[in-house]
Amino acid sequence: MRVTEPTGRRERKKAQTRQSLADAALELFLDRGYDQVGVKDVADAADVSVTTLFKHFSGKEALVFDQDDDLEAELVAAVRERPPGRSIPQALREHLLLKQAQLAIHATDPRFADFTRLVEETPALRDYAHRMWTRHEAALAKAIAETVGAPDDDVSCAALARFALEARSLVLRHADPRRAADEAFALLEHGWAASHPGN
Amino acid sequence: MRVTEPTGRRERKKAQTRQSLADAALELFLDRGYDQVGVKDVADAADVSVTTLFKHFSGKEALVFDQDDDLEAELVAAVRERPPGRSIPQALREHLLLKQAQLAIHATDPRFADFTRLVEETPALRDYAHRMWTRHEAALAKAIAETVGAPDDDVSCAALARFALEARSLVLRHADPRRAADEAFALLEHGWAASHPGN
């Protein structure tokens, strides 16, 4: 019995189909623009039926983003397991910048810049990416509240969670994200320190 | 030439049609739920064609919200013409609470509670309402920057604009919006004061 990679032919083909779709989609979108490409075009290019496409991806926008499943767990961990002496806003700033840097590793690929531009210039994709993060607001708020010993529905904890997640997209469109993040999070930092000293 | 109300029969009928549509839509949505009603149903109930419906409203969601045109102007004015001694975050908190109170005036109408619930429980409507506000983020950021003499693209001004607008929806889902607003804006207040004392 194989311990690593219990990958039968079935799962391999499935992954392959999925990859074909994602590749075809990205190429077409970059070439013609998101709105100028129909879901039918993508399916044809990947040589599968439209029905199959929707068995692999929940919607047209999802074709562009590979599964970022444990986003929530990482976000919560960034707060819970932050090094001693680092405030929650600082920890969140670091985490968001780190995730962005992880993406930028592919920056060697000249497609990457185009990819980023595609996402930022297409409202449907921008919104989708945004929601990938804000989706976890409640979980983040809860983690923060537990960390500082506040009730689960504490408003300032919810506010910090919301603002930090919003800061991400705010900062991303800036030429120098690091500097922008410093400024945006400085605001949160000071505001947070005022009511939750030492966190 | 009539100065006030240059209202000919034409414009009156137009407004009437629009109103019929809005009324029919609200009644149907409240009765069956937003997703269970098609635009065809609304058009039929108002006794107009679907094409006509879309000449009056930009989309299905817009049927629910009457034109809030000068939202942006009011927002900018709240910052620019705030009474002396009141900080920008405070002014924004007041303005947002005021606008909410203005809506709640209709609270005598028992439909109003249902209306609020409808909007909050229907993702499409919640998002639409949210975007009605966040749409003006750039204008608000610019107004703030000019008020404090910062460059138009100053990050902390943009951040304050974004956070304040987000605070609105954050606070709205709370049982006591006023208290929630106090907490959320306290965070912004202190953070903002740290870098822009006296504003």
Added chain:
DNA sequence: CCCAATAAGTGCAATGACTACGCTTTTGTA
């Protein structure tokens, strides 16, 4: 090695929001 369960993939038809188009009716105005 064969069989039955399972899962991937297919094609087709339908829904529901929205648009384009070409047409008729109404209304404001010269």
Added chain:
DNA sequence: TACAAAAGCGTAGTCATTGCACTTATTGGG
């Protein structure tokens, strides 16, 4: 009155997305 603009209409289309019934391939067991 005559004409242009505006309001409305119906049809037919696009596009994403879903349900359904069907074929094909893979797998695990007997």
